[in-house]
Amino acid sequence: SDQKFAAKTIIITGAGGNFGRAGCIHFAKLGARIAAMDNNDSALLETLREVNAAVDGEAPVIQTYICDVTDPKSVQETVEKISNDFGEINMLWNNAGYQGQIKPTLEYDPVDFARVMNINVTGMFIVLQSVAKEMASQKKADGDTTVSHPFSIVNTASVAALRGTPAMVAYSSSKAAILAMTVSSAKDLAPHGIRVNSISPALIGPGFMWTRQNELHAASGSPYFSSDPEQVAQAKVGGVPMKRLGSIDEVIKSVAYLLSDDSSYTTGTNLVVDGG
Ligand code: NAD
Numbered sequence: 505s506d507q508k509f510a511a512k513t514i515i516i517t518g519a520g521g522n523f524g525r526a527g528c529i530h531f532a533k534l535g536a537r538i539a540a541m542d543n544n545d546s547a548l549l550e551t552l553r554e555v556n557a558a559v560d561g562e563a564p565v566i567q568t569y570i571c572d573v574t575d576p577k578s579v580q581e582t583v584e585k586i587s588n589d590f591g592e593i594n595m596l597w598n599n600a601g602y603q604g605q606i607k608p609t610l611e612y613d614p615v616d617f618a619r620v621m622n623i624n625v626t627g628m629f630i631v632l633q634s635v636a637k638e639m640a641s642q643k644k645a646d647g648d649t650t651v652s653h654p655f656s657i658v659n660t661a662s663v664a665a666l667r668g669t670p671a672m673v674a675y676s677s678s679k680a681a682i683l684a685m686t687v688s689s690a691k692d693l694a695p696h697g698i699r700v701n702s703i704s705p706a707l708i709g710p711g712f713m714w715t716r717q718n719e720l721h722a723a724s725g726s727p728y729f730s731s732d733p734e735q736v737a738q739a740k741v742g743g744v745p746m747k748r749l750g751s752i753d754e755v756i757k758s759v760a761y762l763l764s765d766d767s768s769y770t771t772g773t774n775l776v777v778d779g780g
Contacts, residue, residue: 508764510535513590515583517573517631518600520547522713523660523705526752527597527759528566529558538566539586539593541631542600545570573600573627576634583634592642595763596635598628599660604674606720617674624678625685628659632689632700640696651765655698658762659686663706663778671724679704683774690772699771701762706778707740709749745780 509531516531518524519540525547528538532555540555542548548568555566567589571582587593604620605613639655646654664672665679682702690700708714715733718740722733729736741747758777761767 506534508534508766509760511537512594513537513539513586513592514595514597514763515539515541515586515593515631515635516597516599517541518660519551519568520544521600522711523752523755524597524599525551525554527599527756528555530753530756530760532559532565536565537590539569539590540566541569541571541573541582543570543572573631574622576630579630579634583631583638587638593635593638594655596631596657597660597759597763598631598635598657600627600631601660603672604678606671606717606724608671608724608726609673611725612673617677620674620678621681624675625681628682629685632657632659632685636689636693636696636698639698640693643697649697651768653694653697653699653768653771654765655696656763656767657689657693657698657700658759659700659702661686661702661704661774663704663776665704666776670728671721671726686774687772694771699762699767701767701770701772702774703755703758703762704774704776704778705750705755705758706776707744707749708752708755711752714749744778748779750777750779 514531514536516524516527519528520542528540528551532538552568569582571578602623605616659682661682662679664676665683668676686700686702718733718736721729722731722736758775
């Protein structure tokens with residue numbers, strides 16, 4: 505069986521959401537120990553319930569931490585608590601995010617723009633820095649290991665960073681910042697035994713998020729989208745060379761590749777998961 509994640513401690517932020525919850529279940533099933541972080545306590549509780557149901561009969565492998573990624577003090581305390589609870593931290597999926605308003609640039613609320621940047625960029629940095637500090641101090645304590653860079657961080661970006669999705673100027677800007685944060689921090693953290701990469705998913709579905717997104721794009725008043733959500737969906741899929749949506753499972757497998765030693769010589773890169 506797949507031993508890459510057995511007994512590894514993985515911190516997952518946005519663990520109450522779509523991707524984060526699926527990741528918690530996937531890695532828990534592979535024997536990882538999950539530190540699930542989110543600021544939405546009821547969503548986090550549902551993740552806890554689903555993980556425990558998925559690994560039914562096994563020892564509990566998940567702990568939940570209610571934490572707002574934009575609060576440096578709270579993140580610092582949470583990471584220290586995780587380190588105490590689990591003894592070590594091996595991997596981080598830095599995944600919490602907020603998409604903001606769906607509005608063309610001329611109508612976009614600057615207050616919401618700042619909020620998107622604060623959660624997606626500053627929040628992602630705060631978590632990355634806190635966890636990397638912990639990893640770097642572990643590396644010192646551990647001394648030589650068989651793997652040159654035993655720690656791995658994956659940041660969730662988006663193809664919006666590369667394409668500039670209309671009516672999502674704040675989100676696109678924030679995700680582009682994450683690509684640069686990934687490259688720059690990868691250089692700073694390589695001497696500390698830490699790899700940093702990002703993933704950029706595109707159209708993922710079906711499900712509530714996909715349907716809701718098309719409704720919001722249809723209602724945005726942007727000339728790039730039909731006012732009919734069905735037609736928005738068709739046009740989007742029609743533009744994908746593989747002519748289909750990606751699944752959450754396909755996102756998680758890409759994250760798994762970057763988190764594990766399978767990608768041991770890869771750092772500072774962005775893996776696009778978009779069907780072409
Ligand atoms: P989601 O909304 O289901 O999950 C996001 C989670 O982040 C939520 O549980 C939310 O409570 C949490 N969160 C938000 N602000 C927070 C804060 N300040 N502190 C702590 N937690 C906070 O979204 P998702 O689809 O699971 O997306 C996860 C990531 O993937 C996001 O970064 C998103 O931008 C990105 N992404 C998603 C898609 C997609 O198709 N769903 C595509 C590309 C990129």
